[in-house]
Amino acid sequence: MRVGDRVITREQFHREMDQLPQFLKPLLLEEGKKREFLNNLIDRELLLLEASKRGLDKDEEILNKVERFKKGLIIEALLQDLFRGKDEVKEEEIEEYYREHKKDFFVGERIRVRHIVVRTLEEAREIKRRLEEGEDFVTLAKKYSISPAARKGGDLGYIERGKVGKEFEKAAFALKNPGDISDIVKTSFGYHIIRLEDRKEPHQKTLDEAREEIRKILREKKRERILKDYLAKLREKYRVVINESLLEKELKK
Structure with a gap:
């Protein structure tokens, strides 16, 4: 297959397919999907050809971004190898952490x-009046609210005390039952009307509820220790020289 002066070989085609996420590969067995995949490759090559024609493949800013991305991938591969088999978290470690925290x-x-x-x-007064007359809260939120949550019918999800503005918090937590609607609340964002959807009482997470969160915390702590020790060894292995006088000048800028 040729696109301009570029050639897509059979090997390249199969290599590109192999790089697909595992869950997508079965889709290629469906009729017409391999041709669709090939057309996507052709489209990509066409765009690359045009970008090259415009000199974008020599753009310094783009090349710097490519180089940073490349370095990031290389470091990620090294760290995956470094952590392999060393960051597993045992059940007794999880239980101990839960007891202590x-x-x-x-x-x-x-x-x-x-x-x-x-x-x-x-x-706000007009919307409040319409709500009192029975109009749908979600519909009015989507139509009139200036909040980013408007597209979700004003849904803010679950909130906790101390995580929102004081005026908003006071009015929201004063609502008793799902469906209750607040009076108009003024904040720095504008004039709010709040509706309670659900309430979850305070509770202590069980070990089962906290297990995966703890596993993630402990794995990250292990990785931090492993990396710290590894970097210390690398500083001994490779000579690191810092021009202190030049650094001081840079720090003062």
Whole structure:
């Protein structure tokens, strides 16, 4: 297969297919999918040809980004090899961590809320009136709210105390039952109307609930120690020289 002066060989075609994520490979067995995959390769080569024609393959900024990306991949491969078989977390380590840090797995009261936020008090009053007359909160949020959550019907998910503004928090946590709607609340973002969707009472996570979170924490701690020791050895293996006077000048800039 030829695209301009570039050739797509059979070997390259199969190599590209091999690099697909494992879960996508069975899709190539479907009728027409290999041709579709080949057309995608051709499209990519066409774009690369045009980019090359415009000199983008010699653009210094792009080449620097490519070099940084390449270095990142190489380092990632080295670290994967370094950590392999050394960062496994045993069940007894998880249990010990849970016992010693049990308070860290206490979950405070959380509520799930939706809100509508508008710029003016007049707009908020009009929306509040329409809600009291029975109009749908989600529909009004999608149509009038200036919040990024508007596309989700104003859904903010679960929030905790101390994670949102004081005025908003006070009004939201004062709501008692799912479906309750707040009075108009003024914040620096505008005028809000809040609806309670759900409430989760404070609770202590069990070991089972916290297990995977703890495993992740302990694995990261092990990797940090392994990397720290490895870098210390590399500093002994390779000579590191720092021009202190030049560094001082740079630090003062």
